[in-house]
Amino acid sequence: MPVSLFQPLQYLxxxxxxxxxxxxxxxxxxxxEIRSNQLKVPDVEFFDPKADKYALYRHVYLFACQVIFExxxxxxxxxxxxxxxxxxxxxxxxxxxxxxxxxxxxxxxxEDFLEALDASMHVQFPALRRECERYICAEVIAESTDLSxxxxxxxxxxxxxxxxxxxxxxxxxVDRLLLLQDGNTQNNNSNSxxxxxxxxxxxxxxxxxxxxxxxxxxxxxTLESSxxxxxxxxxxxxxxxx
Numbered sequence: 001m002p003v004s005l006f007q008p009l010q011y012l013x014x015x016x017x018x019x020x021x022x023x024x025x026x027x028x029x030x031x032x033e034i035r036s037n038q039l040k041v042p043d044v045e046f047f048d049p050k051a052d053k054y055a056l057y058r059h060v061y062l063f064a065c066q067v068i069f070e071x072x073x074x075x076x077x078x079x080x081x082x083x084x085x086x087x088x089x090x091x092x093x094x095x096x097x098x099x100x101x102x103x104x105x106x107x108x109x110x111e112d113f114l115e116a117l118d119a120s121m122h123v124q125f126p127a128l129r130r131e132c133e134r135y136i137c138a139e140v141i142a143e144s145t146d147l148s149x150x151x152x153x154x155x156x157x158x159x160x161x162x163x164x165x166x167x168x169x170x171x172x173x174v175d176r177l178l179l180l181q182d183g184n185t186q187n188n189n190s191n192s193x194x195x196x197x198x199x200x201x202x203x204x205x206x207x208x209x210x211x212x213x214x215x216x217x218x219x220x221x222t223l224e225s226s227x228x229x230x231x232x233x234x235x236x237x238x239x240x241x242x
Contacts, residue, residue, distance in 0.1 A: 011164045012134050013092040023090060023229035026072060027097040030064050041102055054128070061127065065090050095127035099135070103128070110139075110192065117160055130161070137168045144172045158229075 033039035041063050047056040067088050073083070077204035103116055113132055120129035139154050150172040 006090060011167070012130055012137075013095075015086075015093050015096045017089055019086075022094060023068070023072065023093045025096060027064075027090075027094045030067050030071070030094075031098065031101060032063060032073055034181050035059060054116065054125060057098075057102065057128070058125040060125050061095070061125070064098070065169050095131050096134070099128065103131070104135070108122060114156070117156075121160065122123045133162045135164050136162075140165070140168050140172055144178065147173060147176055150176075180191060191232035 030039065034041060038083070041060050044056065044059065047059065063085070069083075069087055072090070103113070107113060107116075113135060116128060117132040117136075120126070120132060136153060136156070141149055143149050153165055154169040154173075156211045157169060168224060170181065
């Protein structure tokens with residue numbers, strides 16, 4: 001199925017709900033108060049802005065989510081809502097808003113998002129990890145004619161266990177090859193061979209691939225296992241389109 005005919009980002013936490021506009025407005029207000037020092041974040045003095053950059057982002061994020069929840073629940077109508085569900089909505093919406101206003105604004109190149117993704121694993125910041133995956137998926141979809149990007153992102157998806165990015169990258173690769181076929185057997189075989197070649201390419205020299213601090217022995221073993229799974233899936237698809 002062409003990637004354009006389904007919405008893979010729907011498998012990431014939803015940022016759309018009847019409360020989205022109100023919550024996003026409150027997110028903007030709280031973040032602006034924090035950035036202008038009208039609202040003081042406690043214990044920030046224990047973080048080094050450079051060495052602990054993403055740990056500090058996580059600290060600010062958690063504090064802001066709590067403030068947003070408290071302000072929103074001052075409304076009696078909101079008090080009737082399930083608090084756990086409301087906290088989840090706030091977490092998702094503020095993560096998306098915070099990511100776009102802070103991480104995206106500060107990023108100078110694509111590698112900065114890879115750094116953020118790597119850091120999200122080490123400072124236990126799953127909301128940042130999800131937003132990085134959302135952003136990278138959107139980039140792969142936007143650049144769907146670039147097979148080299150999709151292949152690289154398959155490796156990235158395997159390394160960081162990003163199932164939605166894996167799905168999107170698979171879709172782009174298969175989509176692109178199927179668009180080249182003219183319906184005859186010879187071309188189908190060509191596409192099948194192309195998928196086989198891609199599977200060999202993205203799984204080759206895996207021990208030489210580095211992704212920041214995560215590329216240690218145990219991480220490499222997990223990556224090799226994930227890449228073996230991807231190779232098998234690509235070969236399975238290749239068999240089906242012969």
